[in-house]
Amino acid sequence: VQLVESGGGSVQPGGSLRLSCVASSDVFINSCMTWFRQAPGKEREGVAAIYTGPGNTYYADSVKGRFSMSQDRAKNTVYLQMENLESGDTALYYCAAQAAFRAIPPKTDILDALEYDYWGQGTQVTVS
DSSP states (O other): OOEEEEOOEEEOTTOOEEEEEEESSOOOTTOEEEEEEEOTTSOOEEEEEEETTTOOEEEOTTTTTTEEEEEEGGGTEEEEEEOSOOGGGOEEEEEEEOOTTSOOOOTTTTTOGGGOOEEOOOEEEEEO
16 A cells, blocks of 8 residues: 655745545555644654544644545545744644554554554654
8 A cells, every 4th residue: 555645835924735645455445534734852652543444533623623644445535724824833744644453543642653463654744
């Protein structure tokens, strides 16, 4: 499975960006996918996740109300719409997917990086 992110860039505080992540094969069947980010000197943080079957989404408190995750299963793509961006959102953003053998994690674990096996190369978001 390959994951390819796009849509990053540089914006001013208060601006918006939409990230996309295209999967090379269908990882969407009864699974979950998540957006993570990592800023220099900080740990990787899960920010948004989706259960691809029902489409339920979950967000870290740091982005709740500003970020929105969605999917287009016909295109094997998930999106992260980011609004009202802040300097603290500056990071490399990754999408991640599970291997088929994995049990779907409960929502308490869905933002845990240990639940994911496939990672993209990331797309840089800079807010300044």
